[in-house]
Amino acid sequence: MSKGTVSEVHAFTPPPEDPARAGGILTIDLGQVVANWRHLKEKAASAICAAVVKADAYGLGAVPVAQALFDAGCRHFFVALPQEGAHLRAALGAEAKIWVLNGLLPGEAAFYADHGLRPVLSSLPEVTEWAAFCRMREMRLPAAVHVDTGMNRLGLNLDEAHRLAGDRDLLGACRLELVMSHLACADEPGDPMNERQRETFAEIRALFPDVPASLANSAGTLIGSAYHFDMVRPGIALYGGNPFSDRPNPMRAVVSLYAPVLMVRRLRKGETVGYGATWRAERPSRVAVLGLGYADGYLRSLSWPARNGPAQVMIGGHYAPVIGRVSMDSICVDVTDVPEDFVERGVRAEVLGPNVTVDEVAKWAGTISYEILTSLGGRYTRLYVPAGNGARS
Incomplete structure (x- = not known):
């Protein structure tokens, strides 16, 4: 490479962040955070919240x-x-x-x-x-x-x-x-x-x-x-985490996380997926590869079959189980039972959200919602919904 070429490379600046280029999109609804605080404040009555x-x-x-x-x-x-x-x-x-x-x-x-x-x-x-x-x-x-x-x-x-x-x-x-x-x-x-x-x-x-x-x-x-x-x-x-271990969650969901489908592949019966070949297809199957992994805070303990699993994501209104081992940058999910029109390259799967709650993911991982939230990685595009949307009156 010539010196002139190196100089030109050094002149480049990072482009503006674009969610379309992110490994995942993490949305934090500040209105729901405020709604949860107001609910707790109401419960606290005269005490400071x-x-x-x-x-x-x-x-x-x-x-x-x-x-x-x-x-x-x-x-x-x-x-x-x-x-x-x-x-x-x-x-x-x-x-x-x-x-x-x-x-x-x-x-x-x-x-x-x-x-x-x-x-x-x-x-x-x-x-x-x-x-x-x-x-x-x-x-x-x-x-x-x-x-x-x-x-x-x-x-x-x-x-x-x-x-x-x-x-x-x-x-x-x-x-x-x-x-x-x-x-x-x-x-x-x-x-x-x-x-x-x-x-x-x-x-x-x-x-x-x-x-x-x-x-x-x-x-x-x-x-x-x-x-x-x-x-x-x-x-x-x-x-939005459930403060109780034995009661329904009284709080509103705050976080949603969507990861892109990188590719869809077809497997013959008997073929395996991922490191260690830990999952084997029991039928002809379709597998979607999603663009997030343990480097993004999707814990390796969510690997197939997970402690209380299998872990699930949602694609096109259908649940799909995580199969194989969670890798650094990707996971695989079985989409055999998801209509083909709903799963193609570029479609985003719900990893956390209204249908896949943080407490469910914590259960599958054998941990608590605190660890799931605090492990969320820095590679996501973070979008904040302003307070005022959906807040309790």
Whole structure:
């Protein structure tokens, strides 16, 4: 290749994104996110309804999701990491209250303060460091305290909570604006651990009588007002996932994903499909190859026959099972029973949507809807339906 040719290649710029060239089209309906938040807000009654937007709003885009919720009236947002919080602050401005669930990272107090972030403090060393920073700045900066009530993950233990409640110097240095805990089994409303945690949290809340309290996640918001306290913190329910393991989903679907048919091939009886030849045709068959794979977040565990499967897609109003192994960039589906006119190169199949729900895909993969959503890859063309379309009144 001549130097002139190389120069010409370097002069090219990427073309504008075109959905027709994408491996898949991922649509996020912000109106349905807002509708779900309003539904949860109604259930929470007098309690504040916050929004958990960590992990890029469960893979759907923290900034557009949070902006839609902010415009709808949400003011409290929970992220996991301070960097997530800083990006959100730049998008939402000063009015939003942004809480960092992973707490205060060592030596990073100035970053939190400079970006208006509120650490959720889970240990006495974190409380001590935040209090010392507040004294140095001569400002009583806001924070939350997380107390463990049985999950044994983040949070002060009960003895530490009692010690903190009695330490006026520590509490006086900062502005404690929330005491919180997290339910372990709220997705199963009948589990007795829910009531044990609620009772324990009520005792802890009494140690901080003037501080707002928060216990409920998505499922906790829906299982009863006794769990609401002063603030609820829904996450998965905002994004259309079922917060319950044993009840119909009360939330509206938010996400749809369509992948293109790359080719259709005919197999003789006995021929196999994919790596490992794990699927064998029991009859003359037609197979469609779709343009998405595990590099796009379509989990390899959805390979034939899947744990609770087979996994399905929908083409032309007909379900078609995923066959063979999920590859990096493609999957194969059996379209033998789909009319030929409905399946040809360029047609798009519903991989997630109203007929193939995120909870069904999670069941087939042997996982939860959280993992399905947060695994959605970066190669899709992402289309956002503006809030206001389909929102509950």
